[in-house]
Amino acid sequence: MYFLAIIRGLEADFRFNAHLHNGDPLTARTVRAPAGRPAGGKPPFTWEESAQDAIAANRYDKWNDWSIAGMLVAWERYNASATASTASIRPMSGPAPTSMRRAATSPTASSMRMPKRGSVGRWRC
Template structure:
């Protein structure tokens, strides 16, 4: 996941140059590029077909204007306009995930609602198996080998290269009990539970992502300092 996210971040300017004139966040285009063509700039953003000809898979025959071979930017713009993403304004977490699922198609939601779309959730606890192995061909046992778009968005946010504008910031008086910094993983279940509660609360703040593992070490202390202005008690850094 880190490798995929870092590669997307490395091509941020290219995604921004395509998306900004249309009002589309670069992160949406980036994760779509990963899902449709494994970040290959010689493939159509529509469906991963080669840019040397118009698309053959659904949607077929795109772009309708111009002469192949197409540049990636030409094709990407056509794909985004085809989906009317230039008219979409809800780029909150929910709005972004809605449009990502729509980009791939509503087959999971309409015909297999027990399976959360792997286009979004593969590699997460929300998805186990079941996928379309070809257009209109379903397998209950097949399992997606791609990292879902929602996870890539989250990882890029964790790395500080994107954010969620609608993430609420709770009041400090809602903060759970503060735990002490621990260089070694705690074994006391009460300490771990308190640490997890604090980690969960820290992660509700915009731009902060802490794994709720019950170990109040360096990352938890760093996040605590961003929110409160001080490190956890016992942190050797002060």
């Protein structure tokens, strides 16, 4: 199923020697979030054991909507599940980063209008 193939690419660089959860080596339980997975069994794990645990831990074995929209929601859930417990949303204080200031002052489509016909000289070859 291509849903798992994309997760494998994102999390494990398409390797079969890494956990589907986060790309940690299969020789031990996961260290990075989610830590301690798979909860059952003994290392080293097979890729299939790890994948089954990742699917069950994220409840994709109960997921019913495999439409494109449903998979987009599922990928977002998968990506957010590892950081949701540790993430914090804070208002930005102080000046905006340089990249944001640059984006705010960059030319927009309305300021880059094409000149009127006949106002530009002819091309010379």
